[in-house]
């Protein structure tokens with residue numbers, strides 16, 4: 001860990017201005033990932049900008065849907081009455097994430113900004129294009145059991161570790177960010193990126209921008225939803241695969257569907273073709289099996305993670321089945 005300077009800011013403008021003056025710096029909120037990364041020498045910000053006192057903790061319904069401030073605490077959001085009632089898929093995803101202790105510290109913005117848990121990324125003795133561009137990828141030929149089956153490149157096959165983000169991608173959320181050029185909104189599905197030739201870039205934030213919140217449009221997915229997470233340890237582990245499934249039903253017919261997966265790509269992986277297929281279909285096992293087949297098209301294993309191909313298909317069917325059963 002290197003020496004660093006510390007600044008506490010009390011407004012969004014001060015946060016953005018401070019980072020602009022300290023391009024080697026970084027924001028800290030809950031610190032549940034950044035502090036680990038600093039201790040291991042994976043990230044070395046020269047100035048830590050503490051944003052915890054910014055007024056960004058709101059959870060409120062507006063004409064645009066539900067707005068959640070970037071500093072809202074994961075456990076508070078998951079237990080919020082509005083979230084449990086109108087956005088139950090998000091509440092389920094939060095509860096599947098991390099441990100109770102971590103959820104009590106972690107913020108919504110920090111959850112989005114967390115880095116991959118690829119073990120080669122954390123081990124500074126190993127090559128990793130994400131940590132050190134051009135050094136190679138230890139996981140490609142290594143122990144890649146946790147790694148991507150969709151959207152990977154020959155530079156990086158890491159996955160994004162969040163559960164919350166999978167639900168937000170399925171629910172068509174948007175991210176609000178502020179930088180020196182002002183405020184802008186980014187579709188949640190465009191926020192995280194695929195690794196391509198630049199795996200060091202996790203997302204589409206411009207340099208110096210701060211996440212101030214996310215907004216989820218009002219939606220009909222209040223009843224038949226399920227967040228399925230398959231992991232090695234039920235108490236606390238990152239997803240091998242996860243599935244966010246949401247159905248809007250008319251009798252036994254699916255009016256519309258939302259499906260996204262976690263643990264399978266560098267970003268939350270939305271299954272739009274499978275969603276299109278499900279619209280207007282009866283909610284039967286046959287429909288779900290076909291949706292899984294469509295959703296898994298293009299999936300590719302890298303050796304140790306080949307089991308995710310079967311597990312992914314089975315997970316889609318199980319997620320949809322549990323959404324219908326409303327369990």
Ligand code: SF4
Pocket residue numbers: 116118119120121127128129130131136137138139140155156157158199
């Ligand atoms: Fe690094 Fe990505 Fe390869 Fe992991 S998969 S070693 S994060 S480049």
